[in-house]
Amino acid sequence: MHDLKYIRENPADFDAALARRGAGPVATELLALDEENRRIATELQMGQARRNEASKAIGQAKGKGDEETAQALMTEVGELKASLPLLEEKEREVSGRLKDMLAALPNLPDSDVPIGENEDDNVEITRWGDPRKFDFEPVEHSDLGPPLGLDFETGVKMSGARFTFLRGQMARLQRAIAQFMLDKQTVENGHTECAPPLLVRDDAAFGTGQLPKFAEDFFRTTDGRWLISTSEISLTNSVREQILEEADLPIRLTALTPCFRSEAGSAGKDTKGYIRQHQFEKVELVAIVHPDLSESEHERMTKAAESVLLALELPYRKVLLCTGDMGATARKTYDLEVWLPGQDTYREISSISNCGPYQGRRMNTRFRPEGEKKGTEFVHTLNGSGLAVGRTLVAVLENYQQEDGSVTVPEALKPYMGGIEKLEPLS
Template sequence: MHDIKYIRENPEDFDAALARRGVESVARDVLALDEQSRALKTELQKGQARRNEASKAIGKAKGQGDEPAAQALMAEVAELKRSMPETEERERGISDRMQAILALLPNLPDEAVPPGDNEDDNVEKARWGEPRQFDFDPKEHSEIGPALGLDFEAAAEMSGARFAFLRGRIARLQRAIGQYMLDQQTTKNGFQECAPPLLVRDEAVFGVGQLPKFAEDMFQTTDGRWLIPTAEVSLTNSVRGQILEEASLPIRLTALTPCFRSEAGSAGKDTKGLIRQHQFEKVELVTIAHPDHSDDEHERMTQAAESILQAFELPYRKMLLCAGDMGAAARKTYDLEVWLPGQNSYREISSISNCGDFQARRMNSRFRPDGEEKGTRFVHTLNGSGLAVGRALVAILENYQQADGSVTIPPALLPYMGGIDKLEPE
C-alpha cells in the first residue's frame, strides 16, 4: 500500500515511478477522491461539533423557558442525526474506492533498479563458478529422473499435470536438500526456524500483496482460506498489526514448507519436469527490518541464498531485476539463476526482494523508535528463497549427472544421505 501523504506532496514523482513499472498515471484520480473524502470528514466533524453544541443549548433554552428556541434546536439536532449517517456512508464509499485503487498498484521501484519491461532488461551483477565441461551430451533432468525414481506418470494419474511422485533415493535426496538448507540458514545465517500455517485467510494474502490482484495464482479452499504460495505469507504476517520495539529488529525467520501455486498464465511453459509445479517445497527467508538497515539486510539475505549454491558447487549468476520484471510488492529484487547444463542456460532458483514499507502498510506493522513513547514507524519487510528445493534438485541432477545415467551426490549433502553417495538407474 502507498502513503497518501507522499502522493499529496509528490504526485508527479509518484506517477513517474509507477510509469517505470508500466502503470498509467493515477495520482490525479487518487487525490480527487482523497480531497472528497477529507471534505466529507471535515463536514462530519463540524456536524458532530454542532450537534453537541445544539444538544447542550436545548437544556439551556428550556431552563430559560424559551420553548420555541428549544424546539428549533431539537429539530436541528434531529436533522443532523438523520443526515450524518448519509454523509458517513458517502465518505466510506469514496474512501473504499480510493483504497481499492491503491490496493491494485505495485510498489515504487528503488532508484537503483534499472529501467526495462521484461527479463531481457535485467542486469547481471556477478557470476560464481564455472560450468562443468562434459565428455558426453548432458541431459535434462526430466530425461535423467525417471530411471532414478522420479515418476511423473503416477503423479499425473492421481493429480494431473505439474505434479511429481518421488521414490527411493531421489526422494531421500530431496529431503536432504531441504534439511541442509534449513540447517544452514538457522545455524550459519542467523534465521529462526518456524513451522507456520499452510492455510491463511484473506487478510494475510492481502498483507503481502497477493490480493486482490493475484488471486488466480493461488488455490482456495471451500471455506475461503488460501493455500500459501510461499511461506513468505505466513512468516511476514507473524508481525501483522503489531508495534515492535526497535531493539527487537531485525527479526529473521525461515521455514521449510510445501508451497502451492496454480501457475495461471504459464500454459506451455516448462511443462516437462520439476521447474514449474503446482506443489513444491521451499526454504523461505523473511526479515522484518529497521527502515535504515533494510538495504544492508537485502544484501545479507542474498548472500545467505548464495551460500547454499556455493556449498552445492553449482555455478550461478546474480541478476538485478529491471522495473518491469519485479514482483508487485518489491522495490528491489535480485534473482539467482543456476546453471542447467541439460538446458544450456541459467534458470531462476531464488528471488530475494526488499519490499520497503509496502507490505507493512498493508499489515499495519510498525515499530516504536527507542526513546519515543508515542511515535511509531512502519517496518521494512524482505523475503527470498533460500532455496527452492525442487529447483535445487533439478540443478544437482543436471550438474552431477554421469555418462551411465547415475548422479553423484554433492559432498555437502553426504552427511544427510545415510551412506548413499550416488543415485543409480533402476
C-alpha cells in the same frame, strides 16, 4: 501500499516512479479522491459535533423555559440524525475506493533498478563457477529423473498436470536438500526456524500484497482460506498489526513449507519436468528491519541464498531485475539463476526482494524508535528463497549426472543421505 502524504507533496515524482514500472499517471485521480474523502470526513465531524452540541442545548433551553428554541434545536438534531448516516455511507464508499486504488498499485522501484520491459532487460551482476565440461551429452532432468525415482506419470494420473510423485532415493535426496538448507539458514545465517500455517485468511494475503491483484494464482478452500503460495505470507504476517520496539529489530525468520500455486497464465511454460509445479517445497527467508538497514539486509539475505549454491558447488549468476520483470511488492530484486547443463541455460532458483515499507504499511506494522514515547515508523520487509527445493533438486541432478544415468551426491548433502553417495537407476 503507498503513503498519501508523500503523494500529496510529490505527485510528479510519484507518477514518474510508476512510469518506470510501465504504469500510467494516477496522482491526480488519487489526490482528487483524497481531497473528497477529507472533505466528507470534515463535514461528518462538524455535523457530529453540532449534533452533540445541539442535543446538549435542548436541555438547557427547556431548563430556561425557552420552548421555541428547544423545538428548533430538536428539529435541527432530527435533520442531522437523518443526514449523518448518509455522510457516513459516502465516507465509507469514497475511502474504500481510495484504499482499493492504492492497494492495486505496485511498489515504487529504487533509483538504481534498470528500466526495462521483461527479463531481456535484466542486468547480470556477478557469475560464480565454471559450468562442468562433460565428456558425454548431458540430458535434462525430465529424462534423467524417472529411472531414479522422479515419477511424473503417477503424479499426473493421481492429481493432474504439474504434480510429481517422488520415490525412494529421489525422495531422500529432496529431503536431504531441504534439511541442508534449513541448517544453513538457521545455524550459519541467523534465521529463526518456524513452522507456520499453510492456510491464511484474506487479511494476511492482502498484507504481503498477493491480494487483491493475484488471487488467480492461489488455491482457495471452501471456507474462504488461501493455501499459501510462499511462506513469505505466513512469516511476514507474524508481525501484522504490531508496534515493535526498535530493539526487537531485525527479525529474521525461515521456514520449510509446501507451497501451492495455480500457475495461472503459465499455460505452455515448463509443462515438462519438475520446474513449475502446483505443489512444491521451498525454504523461505524473511526479514523485518529498521528502514536504515533494509539495503544492507538485502545484500546480506542475497548472500545467505548464495551460500547454498556455493556449498553445493552449483554454478550460478546473480541478476538485478529490471522494472518490468520485478514483482509488484518489490522495490528492488536480485534473482539467482543456477546453471542447468541439460537445458544449456541458467534458470531462476531464487528471488530476493527488498519491499521497503510497502508491506509494513499494508500490515500496519510499525516500530517505536528508541527514546520515542509516541512516534512510530513502518518497518521494512524483505523476502527471498533460500532456496526453492525442487529446482535445487533439478540442478543437482543435471550438474552431478554421470554417463551411466546415475547421479553423484554432492559432498555437502552426504551427511543427510544416510550413507547413499550415488543415485542409481532403479531396476
